[in-house]
Amino acid sequence: MNEQANFFERIKQTLPSYQNLAQSVADILGISINEAYKKIRGTSLLNINQITKLSDGFSIPFQYQPSQLPTVTFNYVSHSDQAEHMTEYLKEMLATMKQIQKSKQKHITVTSDDVPIFHFFKYPTLTAFKLFYWANNPSMQQFDFEKLPSSILDIALELHQVYLEIPSTEIWAKDTIHGTIEQIRYSFEAGHIGNKADAVAIVEQLRYCLTDISMYAIGSKKTIDNTHSFNWYHCDVLGGITYMVDLEQSMLCYNRFNTYNYLKTEDQTFCLQTKEWIKGLINKSMAFSGQGEKHRNKYLYQAFAECDKLIDEINKA
Structure with missing residues (x-):
């Protein structure tokens, strides 16, 4: 019974305020409003077929874990490097981010040794390069901005905008920026970026991206709306790339691996342990947002x- 109540609570969190939960459940299951309320209250149990319909209809998994087994269930999300699959991958990511955005209470915490991907998506050439580099496809030896479908750039830009409107905390490592710079240097020196102008444009857009992040940090918010808060920290050592989502009654955890594939879980015990780990990182971190001007400026000065x-090296090559 408790699992059914939790299931409906997670569904409720994904619905916009104007959408009635009981009516939505009734429509998907083909039952009366009265019967839908019974399901939501738990006085009438869902059967397997109804659970499947609701999971598919709301894109929310029903989870059950036997109490005697200390296991964690993950969903594995991956893709190929073909353009159509990349488009689907980004569409799925956008749908997830919009679900989070619609929640009444939400917050994303990121720990990463690479600049969180949503920041890149404002800049088309930088976005194209990161997708090219991440693909690591032997058949794609040469970076060519013109080969990236405009549909991918449109989705990426929308992802960037949605991320700006979700309160977030980011914990960066010492070499978070350095990693992208070295990717650009390697790709140019190895001949994967054959055009100097493209290489310079990628680095320049990375600079613009960092300037944006600096402005978010100064005001501790990503837009003019104070609810779109931004907290930025620096920690010398991070244990992995994690995206932690706090919602009103539940948490989600995404662990990135193999560049940008990820494992997702809604296991609340695992999420709570991850949240406690992140709190420990923050306690050992240096604040860059708000009053952390001195340390923030030093960090960014070195990055710039x-x-x-790198721009000088490219121009002299």
Whole structure:
């Protein structure tokens, strides 16, 4: 019974305020409003077929874990590097982000040794390069911005905008920016970026991206809306790339691996342990947002200097 109540609570969190839960359940199951209320209250149990229909209709998995087994269930999300699959991958990501955005209470916490991907998506050439580099496809030896479908860039830009409107906390490592700079340097030196102008444009857009993040940090918010808060921290050592989502009554956890595939779980015990781990990281971290001007400026100055050095190397090559 408790699992059924939790299931409906998670469904409720994904619905916009104007959408009635009972009516939505009744429509999907083909039952009366009265019977839908009974299901939601738990006085009438869902059968397997109804659980499946609701899971498919709301894109919310029903989870059951035997109490005696300390196991965690993950969903594995991956894709191929073909353009049509990349488009579907980004569409699924956008649908997930919009679900989070619609929740009454939400917050995303990111721990990462690479700049969180949503920041890149504002800049088309930088986005195209990161997708090219991540694909790691032997048949794609040469970076060509013109080959990236405009539909992918449109979805990426929308993902960026949605992320701006979700309160977030980001914990970066010492080399978070350095990783992308080295990817650009390697790709240029290896001949994967054959055009100097493209290489310079990628680095310049990375600079613009960092400037944006600096502005978010100064105001501790990503837009003019104070509810779109932004907390930025620096920690010397991170244990992995994690996206932690806090909702009103539940949490989600995404662990990235193999570049940008990820494992997703809604196991609340696992999520709570991850949240406690993140709290420990924050306690050992240096704040960059708000009053952390001195340390933030030093960190960004070094990053900008690395960008300038790489642009100089490209122009002299």
